[in-house]
Amino acid sequence: MREGTTPLVRREDYLAPAYWIRTADLTFDLDAAKTIVSSKLAIERNSALPVQPLRLHGEDLNLLRVLVDGQSVSFRHEDGLLVIDAPAADAFTLEIRNTISPEKNTQLSGLYASGSGLFTQCEAEGFRRITYFLDRPDVMAVYTVTLRGDPKKYPVLLSNGNLVEQGTLDGGKHFAKWHDPFPKPSYLFAVVAADLVAREQWVRTRSGKEHLLQVYVTRGDLDKTEHAMNSLIASIVWDEARFKLPLDLERFMIVAVPDFNMGAMENKGLNLFNTKYVLASPATATDTDFDGIESVVAHEYFHNWTGDRVTCRDWFQLSLKEGLTVFRDQEFSMDMAGSPSARAVRRIGDVRVLRERQFPEDAGPMAHPVRPDAYQAIDNFYTATVYEKGAEVVRMMHTLVGRDGFAAGMALYFERHDGQAVTCDDFAQAMADANPASALAGHLDIFKRWYAQAGTPRLSARGTWNAEAATYTLTLSQQLPDTPGQSGKQPQLIPVALGLLTREGQALPLQLQGEDAPQGTERVLVLTEGEQCFTFTGIQADVVPSLLRNFSAPVVLDDGLTDADLLVLLAHDSDAFNRWEAGQRLALNRIKAALGHGEAVQLDAPFIEAMRSLLREPGLDPAFKELALTLPSEIYVAEQVSDVDPQRLHTVREAMLDQLATALQADWTWAWDEHQVAGGYRPDAEQSGLRALANRALAMLVRAATLSGEPVWPGKAYQRFKDATNMTDRLGALEALVGAHHELAQPALERFYALFRHDPLVLDKWFMLQARAPEKNGQVFAQVKALLKHPDFKLGNPNRARALLFVLTASNPAAFHRTDAAGYVLWADKVIEMDAINPQLASRFARSLDRWRNLAEPYRSAAREAIARVAAKAELSSDTREIIERALQ
Numbered sequence: 001m002r003e004g005t006t007p008l009v010r011r012e013d014y015l016a017p018a019y020w021i022r023t024a025d026l027t028f029d030l031d032a033a034k035t036i037v038s039s040k041l042a043i044e045r046n047s048a049l050p051v052q053p054l055r056l057h058g059e060d061l062n063l064l065r066v067l068v069d070g071q072s073v074s075f076r077h078e079d080g081l082l083v084i085d086a087p088a089a090d091a092f093t094l095e096i097r098n099t100i101s102p103e104k105n106t107q108l109s110g111l112y113a114s115g116s117g118l119f120t121q122c123e124a125e126g127f128r129r130i131t132y133f134l135d136r137p138d139v140m141a142v143y144t145v146t147l148r149g150d151p152k153k154y155p156v157l158l159s160n161g162n163l164v165e166q167g168t169l170d171g172g173k174h175f176a177k178w179h180d181p182f183p184k185p186s187y188l189f190a191v192v193a194a195d196l197v198a199r200e201q202w203v204r205t206r207s208g209k210e211h212l213l214q215v216y217v218t219r220g221d222l223d224k225t226e227h228a229m230n231s232l233i234a235s236i237v238w239d240e241a242r243f244k245l246p247l248d249l250e251r252f253m254i255v256a257v258p259d260f261n262m263g264a265m266e267n268k269g270l271n272l273f274n275t276k277y278v279l280a281s282p283a284t285a286t287d288t289d290f291d292g293i294e295s296v297v298a299h300e301y302f303h304n305w306t307g308d309r310v311t312c313r314d315w316f317q318l319s320l321k322e323g324l325t326v327f328r329d330q331e332f333s334m335d336m337a338g339s340p341s342a343r344a345v346r347r348i349g350d351v352r353v354l355r356e357r358q359f360p361e362d363a364g365p366m367a368h369p370v371r372p373d374a375y376q377a378i379d380n381f382y383t384a385t386v387y388e389k390g391a392e393v394v395r396m397m398h399t400l401v402g403r404d405g406f407a408a409g410m411a412l413y414f415e416r417h418d419g420q421a422v423t424c425d426d427f428a429q430a431m432a433d434a435n436p437a438s439a440l441a442g443h444l445d446i447f448k449r450w451y452a453q454a455g456t457p458r459l460s461a462r463g464t465w466n467a468e469a470a471t472y473t474l475t476l477s478q479q480l481p482d483t484p485g486q487s488g489k490q491p492q493l494i495p496v497a498l499g500l501l502t503r504e505g506q507a508l509p510l511q512l513q514g515e516d517a518p519q520g521t522e523r524v525l526v527l528t529e530g531e532q533c534f535t536f537t538g539i540q541a542d543v544v545p546s547l548l549r550n551f552s553a554p555v556v557l558d559d560g561l562t563d564a565d566l567l568v569l570l571a572h573d574s575d576a577f578n579r580w581e582a583g584q585r586l587a588l589n590r591i592k593a594a595l596g597h598g599e600a601v602q603l604d605a606p607f608i609e610a611m612r613s614l615l616r617e618p619g620l621d622p623a624f625k626e627l628a629l630t631l632p633s634e635i636y637v638a639e640q641v642s643d644v645d646p647q648r649l650h651t652v653r654e655a656m657l658d659q660l661a662t663a664l665q666a667d668w669t670w671a672w673d674e675h676q677v678a679g680g681y682r683p684d685a686e687q688s689g690l691r692a693l694a695n696r697a698l699a700m701l702v703r704a705a706t707l708s709g710e711p712v713w714p715g716k717a718y719q720r721f722k723d724a725t726n727m728t729d730r731l732g733a734l735e736a737l738v739g740a741h742h743e744l745a746q747p748a749l750e751r752f753y754a755l756f757r758h759d760p761l762v763l764d765k766w767f768m769l770q771a772r773a774p775e776k777n778g779q780v781f782a783q784v785k786a787l788l789k790h791p792d793f794k795l796g797n798p799n800r801a802r803a804l805l806f807v808l809t810a811s812n813p814a815a816f817h818r819t820d821a822a823g824y825v826l827w828a829d830k831v832i833e834m835d836a837i838n839p840q841l842a843s844r845f846a847r848s849l850d851r852w853r854n855l856a857e858p859y860r861s862a863a864r865e866a867i868a869r870v871a872a873k874a875e876l877s878s879d880t881r882e883i884i885e886r887a888l889q
């Protein structure tokens with residue numbers, strides 16, 4: 001473990017490596033207690049730089065020997081590096097032998113034990129925990145890997161590339177030798193040694209080549225791999241069709257790992273996955289789980305080009321591969337969803353994640369640009385900003401150059417940089433060069449400020465209608481908030497997609513002053529300055545502007561629209577995203593008003609009627625209705641106000657839900673009756689939309705019934721819980737009971753546990769469901785504390801820790817933020833406890849108090865005290881220390 005204060009690594013200090021590693025020949029004598037790693041590297045001096053010592057990264061290694069060209073050589077350890085004075089030759093062979101202990105590796109970085117198998121995780125800096133190396137992404141080598149081990153414990157031996165040899169050895173061991181022809185950085189290296197079985201499928205790609213696809217899991221899980229395999233095949237087909245990017249490997253493997261810090265990892269040809277993103281059957285996985293698998297399988301597969309074939313020069317460029325690959329997986333999921341409304345539903349989901357995770361990050365102590373300038377622990381920068389905001393930056397480019405222009409930009413990017421380690425600038429340049437007439441090319445420097453400036457821009461829009469001239473002038477302006485270490489920012493390029501509606505809801509043709517003819521009813525304005533005016537002609541009556549359609553830029557919009565305007569958009573906007581947004585804003589206005597007055601909410605008839613007619617609207621997508629009838633989350637609302645009182649916010653929102661449940665009871669009954677799925681389970685957009693709306697209706701009906709003491713709907717929910725043939729409906733019914741604190745919730749939870757106690761992923765849901773239940777008199781918090789002592793709770797298993805603890809602190813504000821500070825005490829204890837086991841996990845968990853400064857008293861002071869208590873610990877990892885120190889700055 002790295003301890004103490006680690007110095008900052010700065011982007012501006014980048015230097016090319018002094019040496020290249022051309023080939024790496026690795027042999028592993030595998031054993032959980034002690035694995036011997038023998039490495040033989042062909043090294044060349046970088047002749048562009050002055051001669052200097054060879055400095056190799058290494059962490060938690062036990063070094064046995066070092067040879068240069070077969071001769072022993074003197075070396076020393078300096079600042080955690082292994083230093084060898086410059087060998088005389090410009091090219092030489094370095095041989096190193098060391099041991100490591102996978103079973104002691106609780107950080108899950110490097111080679112570690114999970115279940116009865118051994119697995120690696122090398123991104124970002126895990127390879128140095130396997131052997132000494134130039135562990136940086138711009139050093140790319142061709143790997144040959146020999147794995148030796150006990151065939152009973154480790155019948156399956158995998159590494160990147162192609163299997164070139166296998167057989168038995170003296171002493172009862174067996175071996176496998178793998179060769180990966182593609183030079184790759186060490187972070188893409190992987191090894192698996194475990195008792196696994198695989199679902200296999202041969203596919204033929206457009207070139208006519210045959211490829212073997214494999215999904216490896218433990219024995220009992222083979223029947224849960226069909227969806228992952230189908231998702232992989234769909235991803236291969238999609239990348240060839242949309243971007244002409246073919247599968248370049250003879251063999252592509254996915255392996256499910258029960259203990260995994262993240263979602264999955266794109267190692268070349270050997271993707272390692274959190275079991276959560278592989279295993280699914282209708283009985284054990286929800287629609288959301290099926291969607292998650294589809295998008296993560298796609299994400300990792302797409303990395304094969306955007307990440308592996310073209311990689312990052314240094315870790316500051318992380319968004320080069322992550323932002324782009326998230327954009328690609330979002331587009332894939334939208335294309336898979338099919339209909340325009342299903343696409344909009346996906347878009348709304350993506351924007352919700354952005355606003356609930358990235359916007360708070362951008363407003364808090366960890367705010368950093370999409371391309372960060374400095375870090376202590378790179379693991380702390382696998383963030384919503386690098387991933388989700390990075391994807392929005394790519395999406396804006398797509399908006400500016402169009403679908404074909406974007407494909408041309410991608411083609412040029414690969415033409416220029418295939419096989420290289422490059423920067424975010426290289427990507428933006430290729431996009432601009434392929435589209436010389438675009439606004440992107442015309443304002444590239446302004447656009448690239450998205451990579452350099454942190455913080456969420458505020459976009460203000462005010463329109464005035466001039467009756468005499470029949471014009472409508474829209475004034476757009478932007479403000480860029482200061483963020484830690486950054487102030488006095490420059491304007492960014494903001495694409496504003498818009499339409500103008502009459503008050504009756506009709507879309508108007510859009511003609512800007514100086515143009516000969518209208519250009520449709522929707523267009524994109526490009527704001528590049530602090531303030532700009534745009535005048536539309538031929539506007540005969542006052543209008544309602546529909547701005548930032550489909551969320552065309554990751555900004556906070558202030559358009560000054562009244563409730564009356566929002567009701568027009570909610571009823572008529574052709575842009576589904578903005579329809580949804582109008583409903584959310586109407587709800588938000590009511591929540592804010594109640595918070596401001598300190599009074600109980602009394603929902604007004606126009607709002608309730610608008611919700612009712614949306615719910616009843618014929619032909620409208622049920623999945624969309626479900627989203628539109630969901631109130632903004634407490635996390636989202638908390639970001640819209642200052643001095644948040646999480647308890648008061650929870651009370652207000654729950655009261656609103658009670659009223660929506662009661663006022664629309666007949667409509668919820670109708671919704672439940674009309675949205676039952678007929679036929680066998682399919683996890684597609686259509687069926688999952690029906691289930692989502694029916695489950696929402698059920699939750700509202702159980703809520704209303706619990707308020708009035710009426711037993712029928714809770715009884716129905718319990719029945720549905722027992723009889724459901726798929727996990728979405730079973731969990732939906734259970735959640736309806738738990739969410740209403742109905743007395744049937746407890747027996748249902750017990751039954752659920754008895755049914756699924758042997759399935760770890762389903763057990764995670766059981767923990768999660770209890771941790772995210774709406775708080776009532778401290779019961780939820782008390783239950784979480786009790787569950788921490790449950791025999792099935794394991795802090796060292798990231799999925800389990802996330803299910804219980806992260807859900808409490810990051811997703812259940814009212815259970816976590818207590819006036820007695822017990823939530824913060826628990827948080828501090830667990831940060832410290834987790835940090836000793838797994839610093840990456842602990843530092844993520846620590847971030848749930850990032851926004852403490854936005855809390856009202858007494859929460860704010862109590863949170864600060866808890867953070868200070870963690871900061872006072874001398875033996876904190878550098879990962880956690882960085883988060884804690886930033887929080888206090």
Ligand code: PHE
Nearest residue numbers: 123124262263264265266382
């Ligand atoms: N590169 C992985 C992905 O997004 C994420 C990851 C990062 C996994 C670090 C493990 C460790 O696809």
Ligand code: ZN
Nearest residue numbers: 299303322325
């Ligand atoms: Zn990724």
